[in-house]
């Protein structure tokens with residue numbers, strides 16, 4: 001396996017406070033990596049830097065060997081890096097299929113966008129199948145449930161044929177059933193993509209995570225198999241709390 005994502009020495013400060021403090025992270029091609037850490041650990045800032053939304057004061061982010069730091073967001077998308085936000089960004093007035101078609105066009109050259117919508121139908125069909133939304137293809141996105149919207153947003157990323165997906169708390173606010181379906185969806189997505197997931201939900205991690213990276217104060221505190229990381233006394237102290245309440 002080779003590294004899909006190599007983050008080295010990332011530093012970001014807000015008002016003199018370090019949000020990322022010399023962060024290093026390597027994610028291999030085809031990995032499903034979970035990122036956890038207490039509030040303010042730097043997880044969202046890391047995703048913001050990888051996707052070109054925030055510029056670090058120093059450090060490097062290489063994806064597939066290309067340096068991403070300094071590129072604008074749309075260039076990062078075109079290189080195959082897709083992200084979701086905590087609130088799903090879908091077009092409510094458009095149908096599920098139209099949302100996917102639009103997303104599939106994002107990486108296409110502008111001049112072909114209107115000319116060749118059919119060329120994108122294979123990606124749209126695959127995204128509908130993977131997300132389980134085929135039966136809702138003609139439904140307006142505005143009427144979808146919270147979970148279905150999140151799946152549509154993941155589908156929209158898939159339709160862009162990304163090499164790397166960055167998902168920010170995909171199961172936040174979901175019902176038990178929806179969390180389970182999302183876990184299965186992530187496993188299916190990870191079979192064909194490199195996936196990094198920021199997630200707080202411990203039960204979800206226990207069921208679906210393999211390798212977990214714990215961030216704390218803008219650095220990597222621990223990295224390893226989910227059970228080892230959860231049992232680590234330092235992790236329990238800083239992340240799970242002395243009572244271990246969120247671990248059980």
Ligand SMILES: Nc1ncnc2c1ncn2[C@@H]1O[C@H](COP(=O)(O)OP(=O)(O)OP(=O)(O)O)[C@@H](O)[C@H]1O
Pocket residue numbers: 014015018019037038039040041042043044045046
């Ligand atoms: N735009 C901003 N302006 C000022 N400070 C910021 C900004 N974004 C993040 N921070 C600060 O940077 C630090 C890291 O925040 P970040 O949101 O990356 O943490 P996180 O690990 O994602 O936390 P959470 O789990 O609460 O989402 C925090 O101290 C936060 O207050």
